[in-house]
Amino acid sequence: MLPGEHGWQPRLVALDIDGTLLRWLEGSGTTHEEVPPAVRDEVRRAYAAGAHIVLASGRSPHGMTRVADLLGLPDAELSGDDERLWIVASNGAVILRYPPVDVVHEETFDARPAVERILERRPSVLVAVEERGVGYRINDHFPPGELTGDMVVTPIEELVSQPVSRVIIRDPEATVDEFVELGRSLGLHGISYVVGWTAWLDLTPIGVSKASGLSYVVDQLGLEPADVLAIGDGRNDVEMLTWAGRGVAMGQAVPEVQEVADATTLSVDEDGAAVELARWFPAPGDGG
Numbered sequence: 001m002l003p004g005e006h007g008w009q010p011r012l013v014a015l016d017i018d019g020t021l022l023r024w025l026e027g028s029g030t031t032h033e034e035v036p037p038a039v040r041d042e043v044r045r046a047y048a049a050g051a052h053i054v055l056a057s058g059r060s061p062h063g064m065t066r067v068a069d070l071l072g073l074p075d076a077e078l079s080g081d082d083e084r085l086w087i088v089a090s091n092g093a094v095i096l097r098y099p100p101v102d103v104v105h106e107e108t109f110d111a112r113p114a115v116e117r118i119l120e121r122r123p124s125v126l127v128a129v130e131e132r133g134v135g136y137r138i139n140d141h142f143p144p145g146e147l148t149g150d151m152v153v154t155p156i157e158e159l160v161s162q163p164v165s166r167v168i169i170r171d172p173e174a175t176v177d178e179f180v181e182l183g184r185s186l187g188l189h190g191i192s193y194v195v196g197w198t199a200w201l202d203l204t205p206i207g208v209s210k211a212s213g214l215s216y217v218v219d220q221l222g223l224e225p226a227d228v229l230a231i232g233d234g235r236n237d238v239e240m241l242t243w244a245g246r247g248v249a250m251g252q253a254v255p256e257v258q259e260v261a262d263a264t265t266l267s268v269d270e271d272g273a274a275v276e277l278a279r280w281f282p283a284p285g286d287g288g
Contacts, residue, residue, distance in 0.1 A: 009049075009051075009280050009281075010046070010051055010227065010228060010229035010245070010246070010280055011050075011051060011052065011223055011227035011228075012051060012052040012053075012054060012214075012217075012218065012221065012223055012227055012228045012229070013043070013046050013051050013052070013053050013054070013228075013229050013230075013231075013277070014054045014056045014088075014210070014214050014228055014229070014230040014231070014240060014244060015043070015053065015054070015055055015056065015230075015231055015232075015273065016056060016057060016210075016231060016232035016233060016234065016237055016240075017031075017055060017057040017059060017064065017067050018030075018031045018057065018058075018059070018233075018234075019031065019197070019232075019233035019234060019250060019252065019253075019268050020231055020232055020233055020250055020268060020272075020273050021035050021039055021043075021067060021071075021273060022034070022035065022067070022268075023036070023268050023269055024197075024252075024268065029143070029146060029196075029197060029198040029200070030145040030146060033066070033070070034070065035067070035070045035071060036271055036274070038271040038274040039271050039273050039274045040070070040071055040072070041274070042273070042274040042277035042278055042281065043071055043073070043273075043277065044071065044072065044073070044075070044078060045277070045278075045281045045283065046277050046280070046281040047073060047074075047075070047078055047079060048078040048079070049281050050079075051281070052086065052217075052221060052223075053071075053073060053085060054085070054086045054087065054088060054214065054217055055067060055068060055085070055087045055088070056087075056088040056092075056210045056213065056214060056230070056232075056240060057088070057089060057091075057210075058090065058091045058194075058196070058202055058234075058236050059089060059090070059148075060089055060090055060094075060130045060132065060135075060136075060148075060149070060166075061087065061089040061090070061094055061096050061101060061103070061132060061133060062101075062132075062133055062134070062135070062148065062149050063089075063148045063149070064087050064089050065087070065098050065099070065101060068085055068087070068098055068099075073085055074099075084097040084098055084099060084102075085097065085098050086217045086220075086221075088210055088213035088214055088217065089213075090130060090165050090166040090204070091166065091194065091202055091204050091208065091209060091210060091213075091236050092107075092204065092208045092209045092210045092211070092212045092213030092214075093106060093107045093108075093165040093166050093204050093205065093208050093213070094106050094107075094132065094165055094166075094213075095213050095216055095217065101133060103132065105213075105216055106132075106165055107165060107204070107205045107208045108163035108164055108165050108205065109163060109164065109165075109191060109204070109205040109206075110160075110163055111129075111160045111163075111164050111167045111191070111203055112160040112161070114167070114186070114188050114191050114203055115127060115156070115159070115160050115167060115169075115203075117186055117188075118169055118182070118186065118201075119156070121182060121185075121186075122171060122174070122182070124171065124173070125169050125170065125171045126138065126139060126140050126141075126142055126168075126169070126170040126171065126172075127139045127156060127159055127167065127168070127169060127170075128142065128147060128167070128168040128170070129159045129160070129164050129166075129167055129168075130164065130165060130166050131149075131150070131152070132165070134149055134150050135147070135148065135149025135150035135151055135152070136149060136150075136151055136152070136168075137151075137152050137153075137154040137158075137159055138151055138152070138153055138154065138159075139153070139154065139155070139156050139159060140153065141153070142170055143170075143172055146170070147168075165204070165205075166202060166203065166204050167202075167203040168200065168201070168202060168203075169200070169201040169202075169203065170198075170199065170200050170201075171199045172198075172199070173199075174199035175199055176195060176196075176197065176198060176199060178199060179195045179199045179200065179201055180195050182201065183195055183201060188203075191203050191204070191205065191206055192204045192205065192206050192207065192208055192209065194209075194234075194235050194236040195235055196234065196235070196236070197234065202236065209236070209239040209240065210232075210236065210237060210239060210240040211239035211240045211242070211243035211244075212239075214228065214230070214240060214243065214244075215243070224245075225243055225244055225245055226245035227245060228243075228244040228245050228246070229244065229245065229246045229248070229276075229277075229280065230243070230244035230246070230247045230248065231247075231248045231249075231250065231265070231272075231273050231276055231277075232247075232248075232249065232250065232253075232257070233249060233250035233252060233253040233257065233268065234253070234257065235254065235256065235257060237249075237253075237257060238256070238257060238260050241257070241260055241261045241262075242260050246262050246263070247260070247261045247262050247263075248261055248262065248263050248264065248265050248276050249261035249263075249264045249265070250264070250265060250266075250267060250268055250272050250273070251264060251265060251266045251267035251268075251270065251272050252267040252268060252269070263276075
């Protein structure tokens with residue numbers, strides 16, 4: 001049964017975090033670390049109805065577990081068991097169960113050639129490599145609030161001396177359009193990239209995305225993409241929205257994201273994720 005057919009209900013709900021569950025702080029490139037009550041209630045209602053809730057983000061694992069805590073999930077009282085959450089982190093490169101943090105799958109790659117090419121074009125960029133469960137190794141400090149965890153300043157040659165799951169490239173002096181063009185012009189081979197809301201470039205192994213991470217989870221659960229409702233707002237959500245049975249873009253998403261989605265909900269400031277979830281998991285008295 002597919003979305004739009006009578007009786008369809010998502011068996012798995014994949015949720016982006018920043019700009020979907022959490023509201024953007026205007027002009028900062030960061031989000032307010034509080035889930036709006038309406039969104040929290042609807043996510044928990046879907047969970048209580050038996051849907052698997054999966055957080056899917058470009059964030060590193062330790063930046064996602066606290067969002068699960070804000071949602072109050074997992075919750076044995078709602079689900080009837082102590083099933084741990086599935087989390088797709090680092091744009092699909094790291095998959096874990098929580099709590100406690102248990103990494104069950106990780107994709108790595110050699111980022112050195114790509115980073116060297118980027119530095120040839122933009123020598124002043126900031127570079128960060130995830131230190132899973134700890135924080136980041138960085139060549140210099142990022143703007144406040146953009147990264148979480150411990151930061152260890154490290155020479156570039158050491159940052160990319162070993163395989164990594166994800167590299168962040170950031171230039172506070174550049175524009176988003178400049179980074180979009182940078183990605184297009186580099187012709188990176190064997191590496192996937194995505195540009196964020198600011199001059200921010202994520203590098204991951206080729207073929208790795210939120211969709212590939214969610215595909216791994218779906219296989220483990222014995223489900224199909226058609227069983228999935230996915231909601232997101234960023235360029236790194238495009239693959240996820242097209243892969244899912246129903247992909248929904250947030251109202252503030254850029255046109256290229258809205259164009260690939262099956263539908264668009266309200267913006268994050270209007271609790272758009274709650275509106276979409278309520279369609280499939282209505283509260284008692286809302287008409288079933």
